[in-house]
Amino acid sequence: MYKIVKKEVLNRDVILLEVEAPYVSARCEAGQFVIVRMGEDGERIPLTIADFDREKNTVTVVIQMIGYSTKLMGKLEEGDYFDDFVGPLGQPAPLDEKWERVVGVAGGLGAAPLYPQLRKLAEMGVKVDVIIGGRSAEYVIFADKFREFCDNVYIMTDDGSLGDKGFGVDKLKELVANGEKYDHAIAIGPLIMMKFVVLATKEMNLPTAVSLNPIMIDGTGMCGGCRVTVGGETKFACVDGPDFDGFLVDFDECIKRQAFFKEEEHECMMKIGE
Amino acid sequence: MPNMSMTKVPMPEQEPDVRNKNFEEVATGYTKEMAIEEATRCLNCKHKPCVSGCPVNVPIPEFIEAVVAGDFDKAYEVITSENALPAICGRVCPQENQCEGKCVRGIKGESVSIGRLERFVADYHMAQGIKSNPDIKKNGIRVAVVGSGPAGITCAGELAKKGYDVTIFEALHKAGGVLSYGIPEFRLPKSLVAKELENVTDLGVTIETNVVVGRSITVDELFEKGFKAVFLGTGAGLPNFLRIPGENLLGVYSANEFLTRVNLMKGYKKGEVPTPVKVGKNVAVVGAGNVAMDAARTAKRLGAENVYIIYRRSEEEIPARAEEVEHAKEEGVIFKLLNNPAKIIGEDGWVKGIEVIKQQLGEPDASGRRRPEPIEGSNYVIDVETVVIAIGQSPNPLIRQTTEGLETEKWGGIIVNEETNESTRKNVYAGGDAVTGAATVILAMGAGKKAAKAIDESFQND
Numbered sequence: 001m002y003k004i005v006k007k008e009v010l011n012r013d014v015i016l017l018e019v020e021a022p023y024v025s026a027r028c029e030a031g032q033f034v035i036v037r038m039g040e041d042g043e044r045i046p047l048t049i050a051d052f053d054r055e056k057n058t059v060t061v062v063i064q065m066i067g068y069s070t071k072l073m074g075k076l077e078e079g080d081y082f083d084d085f086v087g088p089l090g091q092p093a094p095l096d097e098k099w100e101r102v103v104g105v106a107g108g109l110g111a112a113p114l115y116p117q118l119r120k121l122a123e124m125g126v127k128v129d130v131i132i133g134g135r136s137a138e139y140v141i142f143a144d145k146f147r148e149f150c151d152n153v154y155i156m157t158d159d160g161s162l163g164d165k166g167f168g169v170d171k172l173k174e175l176v177a178n179g180e181k182y183d184h185a186i187a188i189g190p191l192i193m194m195k196f197v198v199l200a201t202k203e204m205n206l207p208t209a210v211s212l213n214p215i216m217i218d219g220t221g222m223c224g225g226c227r228v229t230v231g232g233e234t235k236f237a238c239v240d241g242p243d244f245d246g247f248l249v250d251f252d253e254c255i256k257r258q259a260f261f262k263e264e265e266h267e268c269m270m271k272i273g274e
Numbered sequence: 275m276p277n278m279s280m281t282k283v284p285m286p287e288q289e290p291d292v293r294n295k296n297f298e299e300v301a302t303g304y305t306k307e308m309a310i311e312e313a314t315r316c317l318n319c320k321h322k323p324c325v326s327g328c329p330v331n332v333p334i335p336e337f338i339e340a341v342v343a344g345d346f347d348k349a350y351e352v353i354t355s356e357n358a359l360p361a362i363c364g365r366v367c368p369q370e371n372q373c374e375g376k377c378v379r380g381i382k383g384e385s386v387s388i389g390r391l392e393r394f395v396a397d398y399h400m401a402q403g404i405k406s407n408p409d410i411k412k413n414g415i416r417v418a419v420v421g422s423g424p425a426g427i428t429c430a431g432e433l434a435k436k437g438y439d440v441t442i443f444e445a446l447h448k449a450g451g452v453l454s455y456g457i458p459e460f461r462l463p464k465s466l467v468a469k470e471l472e473n474v475t476d477l478g479v480t481i482e483t484n485v486v487v488g489r490s491i492t493v494d495e496l497f498e499k500g501f502k503a504v505f506l507g508t509g510a511g512l513p514n515f516l517r518i519p520g521e522n523l524l525g526v527y528s529a530n531e532f533l534t535r536v537n538l539m540k541g542y543k544k545g546e547v548p549t550p551v552k553v554g555k556n557v558a559v560v561g562a563g564n565v566a567m568d569a570a571r572t573a574k575r576l577g578a579e580n581v582y583i584i585y586r587r588s589e590e591e592i593p594a595r596a597e598e599v600e601h602a603k604e605e606g607v608i609f610k611l612l613n614n615p616a617k618i619i620g621e622d623g624w625v626k627g628i629e630v631i632k633q634q635l636g637e638p639d640a641s642g643r644r645r646p647e648p649i650e651g652s653n654y655v656i657d658v659e660t661v662v663i664a665i666g667q668s669p670n671p672l673i674r675q676t677t678e679g680l681e682t683e684k685w686g687g688i689i690v691n692e693e694t695n696e697s698t699r700k701n702v703y704a705g706g707d708a709v710t711g712a713a714t715v716i717l718a719m720g721a722g723k724k725a726a727k728a729i730d731e732s733f734q735n736d
Contacts, residue, residue, distance in 0.1 A: 007359070014482070022491040023484075023485055023491060024490065026490070027489070027490065037447055041539070041540050041546070041548070041549075042548065043445070043539070043545070043547075043548040043549045044539070044549075068548050068581065069548050083447070084447040084483070084484050086447070086484035086486060086490070086492065087486070087489065088489055089489060103678070119658070161696065172337040201608075202387070217531060217534050217535065217538075217539065217549075218445070218446060218511075218534065220445050220486055220489075220511070220670065220672065221512050221513065221670055221671075221672070222511040222513065222530050222670070223513070223525070223528060223530050223531035223534055224513045224527075224528040224530065224531055225531045227520060227521075227522050228522075234521070234522060237682065239671075239672070253522060253623075256421075256524060256623035257522070257524060259524075260524050260552070261550040261552065262621070263552075264550030264551075264552060265550065
């Protein structure tokens with residue numbers, strides 16, 4: 001059993017949980033993920049690690065209460081437990097200390113997994129900027145945390161309720177057009193957002209890493225459900241990723257595969273009256 | 275005077291048209307009377323050919339003799355002196371290639387049904403609910419076992435009996451390995467797997483779930499933590515794909531994913547559990563091993579109308595247990611033999627069909643089986659919405675990638691000394707599918723047992 005030591009409601013759809021998980025906290029690195037489960041027959045839900053504390057033996061995850069199981073997880077409170085919390089899974093993000101200046105582009109929930117990657121880069125002496133996008137002001141998360149080590153924190157909202165109006169990719173284009181120089185980008189967020197960031201960065205010739213979170217069961221290479229085509233080859237996001245070279249990822253295939261169980265998810269959701 | 279009936283006492287089974295709609299066990303098991311009757315067919319041969327066919331050397335004639343005498347407790351004791359998981363082996367061993375394959379009665383007529391008798395004895399014992407309280411003298415030596423499948427639990431159980439302090443590390447949330455995630459409920463009830471696991475924990479073995487060795491902790495760290503030996507029973511969990519066009523379409527599963535969704539995540543309880551499984555009306559299962567039969571029969575039970583086994587060789591080369599093939603046919607699975615998939619056809623990202631090429635058998639290949647060769651121009655399409663790829667699994671690379679000095683074959687199998695099952699790393703042993711590639715439960719158990727003996731001997735000599 002894995003105890004929840006802290007819960008924060010970030011907005012109406014998103015919560016942050018800090019969980020006691022000594023095996024994970026001892027070895028995890030930015031970019032890796034965990035699989036969590038609650039209840040006797042609970043679903044295995046992969047979540048990218050948002051933070052960790054090796055002293056306190058805790059790992060922080062951020063959950064978007066979007067499906068049946070994540071909505072149930074939203075009901076967990078401090079002092080409650082996850083039945084299962086396994087990891088760290090996947091490869092650590094390939095961060096390079098030779099990079100001089102990196103820009104992170106986060107869409108919605110993506111700010112959480114992006115955070116430890118940019119913090120690690122800052123610790124390595126790399127200059128970092130971040131662009132955080134959200135539907136509206138309330139969906140922009142982690143901005144203050146990024147301010148602790150980012151030179152510039154740009155906020156973008158679809159409705160202009162915070163920062164500039166528009167998408168994260170618009171800000172990136174604007175920055176580069178105005179002569180800002182980056183030698184690497186990391187984009188994390190919804191697939192469609194990563195797809196459009198990569199379309200733009202390809203034109204700028206700005207190498208871009210993306211983090212994928214496809215449907216999977218075990219997270220150790222066993223089911224193969226997380227297949228993704230990268231540079232024409234089939235990779236397993238769970239063991240070969242979850243971070244990949246964005247220029248090589250077949251986003252359209254990823255988007256289709258994400259919808260595999262949409263119908264079943266709907267049937268399941270009806271049971272909790274949604 | 276032995277019972278000279280040429281045939282086995284038939285196994286009571288659910289009717290095919292009933293069972294292909296439920297997940298209850300297919301074979302319901304012998305009664306006492308049936309077991310005794312079948313047991314009297316044993317000739318109690320002096321040279322015991324059956325024992326030589328058993329990877330763990332169960333003293334078969336002795337246990338059968340006890341069944342004849344109606345002393346089922348003694349029969350259980352005899353079996354478990356060599357085999358810790360009789361309820362499982364009685365159900366899933368390929369007896370026809372092992373003990374029963376060597377049975378003298380099989381020369382004319384059918385062999386003695388050793389598997390069914392083993393199952394009866396184990397089930398009888400379980401139903402009595404007798405717990406043995408073994409008096410074990412602990413030696414304080416800690417051994418780590420990685421993986422809680424057949425190899426791991428056998429090795430752990432054997433070592434615990436000898437007094438070792440054993441911890442099993444399991445990556446999934448539930449113990450049992452392939453017994454839990456792979457083999458379906460209708461062939462191996464999970465309540466029974468739980469009981470066999472309980473027998474192991476009753477010996478003092480600790481099972482830690484949610485620990486992925488190679489990720490959560492490394493083999494080197496296990497030694498640093500005070501474990502004196504490590505046994506790797508990590509199985510062959512990495513699914514092989516065909517590498518043909520269309521494999522990433524929606525509706526294509528590895529057999530591992532399909533079966534794990536249904537077995538481990540209980541996807542067969544549709545509407546009651548959150549893990550979904552989508553099966554469609556028409557399903558193609560590629561391959562003809564036990565895993566393929568399990569997937570095909572599972573698809574049928576989930577409501578698929580037409581389920582095809584697509585296999586590039588002929589009936590004779592089918593690697594699955596004879597009983598599974600027979601059961602699959604009875605349940606309405608359609609066998610498309612001498613057919614090899616060429617590509618999976620999609621529409622808007624979803625599977626629509628599978629194109630196959632008819633094959634003919636040529637000269638024997640490296641495996642000794644006649645090589646299937648395509649018949650040019652014989653391609654045709656089978657309309658399906660789901661394709662399950664069941665063409666085998668390879669060992670998972672997580673441990674080999676994180677353990678220096680652990681040598682493996684090119685295809686990933688851990689290299690071991692055949693006498694001791696010790697790997698190229700001192701005090702690191704391995705066995706089961708992690709060494710051999712996907713094989714059987716009983717071979718994995720045999721390897722676990724051999725490694726346990728070698729581990730024990732290594733500490734005796736210290």
